[in-house]
Amino acid sequence: MTRYSLDLSFEEFKESLSPDDLLTTVPGLYFSPRSGRVLIVEPESASWLVVSQNELGLLVERGLLAPGSVTRASQKLTDLQAGLGPELLIELERWLYRLFIRNMLAINGYGYHQPTRLWSVQKYPHYFNLHLTESCNLSCRYCRVGDSPAASSMMPVDICQKIIRRVIEEIPGTKIIIGFHGGEPLLNPECLVEGSKYAREVARSAGKEITLSLQTNGILLQKYSQLLKELNVEIGVSLDGPAVIHDRHRVFSSGRGSFDRVMAGIQAARQAGLNPGYLAVIHDPNDYLSVAGFMVETLGATSFRLNFSCYEGRAKSELDFDPGRAAAFARNWLQLVDFVLEHHRRTGVWLSIDDLNLFVAHLLTRDRPHMCYRSPCGAGNAILGFGSDGKIYPCEELVGKEQFCLGDINAASTLDRLLDESQALARVSESRKVENVAHCASCPWRRFHGAGCLNKSFEYFGDLEHGDPMCHFYRVVFEELMWRLADNPELINLISYYKKYIRVQNEWPT
Numbered sequence: 133m134t135r136y137s138l139d140l141s142f143e144e145f146k147e148s149l150s151p152d153d154l155l156t157t158v159p160g161l162y163f164s165p166r167s168g169r170v171l172i173v174e175p176e177s178a179s180w181l182v183v184s185q186n187e188l189g190l191l192v193e194r195g196l197l198a199p200g201s202v203t204r205a206s207q208k209l210t211d212l213q214a215g216l217g218p219e220l221l222i223e224l225e226r227w228l229y230r231l232f233i234r235n236m237l238a239i240n241g242y243g244y245h246q247p248t249r250l251w252s253v254q255k256y257p258h259y260f261n262l263h264l265t266e267s268c269n270l271s272c273r274y275c276r277v278g279d280s281p282a283a284s285s286m287m288p289v290d291i292c293q294k295i296i297r298r299v300i301e302e303i304p305g306t307k308i309i310i311g312f313h314g315g316e317p318l319l320n321p322e323c324l325v326e327g328s329k330y331a332r333e334v335a336r337s338a339g340k341e342i343t344l345s346l347q348t349n350g351i352l353l354q355k356y357s358q359l360l361k362e363l364n365v366e367i368g369v370s371l372d373g374p375a376v377i378h379d380r381h382r383v384f385s386s387g388r389g390s391f392d393r394v395m396a397g398i399q400a401a402r403q404a405g406l407n408p409g410y411l412a413v414i415h416d417p418n419d420y421l422s423v424a425g426f427m428v429e430t431l432g433a434t435s436f437r438l439n440f441s442c443y444e445g446r447a448k449s450e451l452d453f454d455p456g457r458a459a460a461f462a463r464n465w466l467q468l469v470d471f472v473l474e475h476h477r478r479t480g481v482w483l484s485i486d487d488l489n490l491f492v493a494h495l496l497t498r499d500r501p502h503m504c505y506r507s508p509c510g511a512g513n514a515i516l517g518f519g520s521d522g523k524i525y526p527c528e529e530l531v532g533k534e535q536f537c538l539g540d541i542n543a544a545s546t547l548d549r550l551l552d553e554s555q556a557l558a559r560v561s562e563s564r565k566v567e568n569v570a571h572c573a574s575c576p577w578r579r580f581h582g583a584g585c586l587n588k589s590f591e592y593f594g595d596l597e598h599g600d601p602m603c604h605f606y607r608v609v610f611e612e613l614m615w616r617l618a619d620n621p622e623l624i625n626l627i628s629y630y631k632k633y634i635r636v637q638n639e640w641p642t
């Protein structure tokens with residue numbers, strides 16, 4: 133037996149077995165017992181399985197599986213089969229198949245998935261995030277940028293156009309996303325207009341497909357929605373939920389809440405024919421359900437993103453970050469699963485909540501469609517960030533941090549060469565591979581989570597050598613989602629729009 137197709141059927145597997153085959157369980161399996169069942173995880177290939185203790189009995193009895201033991205067990209197929217009647221033989225083969233296609237078992241030293249071929253990342257970015265300004269007209273308490281509108285922090289039109297031309301012409305790839313960010317990007321409408329028109333023109337002549345998007349706090353949407361519609365720019369609006377929650381942190385410099393202005397902006401955007409995406413930042417985990425309810429009932433949204441607040445920028449001094457917060461976040465975040473199920477029962481509609489949709493996808497496929505959960509993450513290989521001064525960074529979140537600066541749009545050699553030759557980028561990427569982050573190297577969830585955000589490690593721990601400050605959250609939610617999916621296969625529908633980016637593999641449905 134040498135090679136298997138990744139669609140290996142049970143029949144093909146059975147036919148390929150021979151009595152002399154040596155079956156070996158792989159090292160490092162994670163076993164988690166619960167109420168007469170066991171969750172087994174094979175971390176390196178991100179495979180998992182929930183089985184009853186009884187079902188496992190045969191394999192344990194015959195010495196092939198040893199829950200809780202770190203040693204690997206080997207048995208010849210013929211020894212495993214000795215003395216079994218026809219029914220038990222078939223049962224045994226089914227179990228061997230299930231374990232084999234989950235990489236929990238190697239046959240003659242050969243595993244079904246080759247880890248070296250599983251976790252490749254893209255070579256060149258497709259998403260280019262431009263800070264049109266570092267200024268903002270709000271002073272949100274968790275923001276990472278400053279709040280004094282300084283003219284010098286506006287990106288000049290010629291820099292904006294140079295970035296756009298060079299990313300389109302110099303980075304290989306046919307699909308490009310330009311994201312206008314800040315600060316508040318609508319404070320620099322000239323750049324938005326001239327950059328958008330220019331981007332379409334250059335993309336057309338380069339034969340590339342381009343998407344333009346803008347993330348806004350919504351304050352200026354009443355003024356600019358019509359313009360955004362004409363420019364065909366997709367928009368995302370930051371809105372933290374109902375007024376009582378939103379106004380706690382999303383405030384003007386006077387301290388006044390911005391809820392009413394943002395809602396008026398959203399209304400203007402809709403009237404102009406835009407279809408905004410919504411992003412809420414959650415600082416108090418008890419707010420998850422209220423915010424989700426607001427998104428659905430008040431805004432009529434069926435797709436939205438809920439991020440938790442991070443220890444960075446102004447948040448470091450203005451907000452509390454309780455060391456035990458990750459556990460509370462996990463507990464409350466998991467209630468979203470029931471929220472989505474209940475909504476589906478009432479309306480027949482599956483909500484799409486980022487990253488709940490993505491994490492369910494991670495349990496069903498080895499594709500990692502979102503750059504932040506790859507190893508190394510997408511910094512410099514899926515995204516580049518550009519400061520308003522034209523400086524180039526591996527990620528939007530790193531813009532302005534000199535130690536991560538890769539170059540300058542005015543000085544750099546071609547952008548593909550800059551990325552190929554940058555020692556700084558190579559060092560950062562190498563250090564963020566999950567096997568090189570000491571805290572994550574033997575974590576059962578390492579290939580589901582991917583070691584977390586390098587910027588968050590840098591902000592919280594002061595270096596790139598740590599896992600995610602919210603590590604405990606990920607440890608809890610991936611395991612809980614596995615149990616829930618095993619009990620309720622209908623939860624596969626939570627994947628929602630990620631379905632189009634992934635290929636669910638032959639382990640599913642169980």
Ligand code: SF4
Pocket residue numbers: 566571572575576577578579581582583584599600602603604606607
């Ligand atoms: S941050 Fe935590 S959960 Fe994520 S891979 Fe590292 S150890 Fe595992």
Ligand code: SF4
Pocket residue numbers: 503504505509510511515527528529584585586587588
């Ligand atoms: S640095 Fe953080 S935000 Fe940027 S791509 Fe990596 S994980 Fe994502």
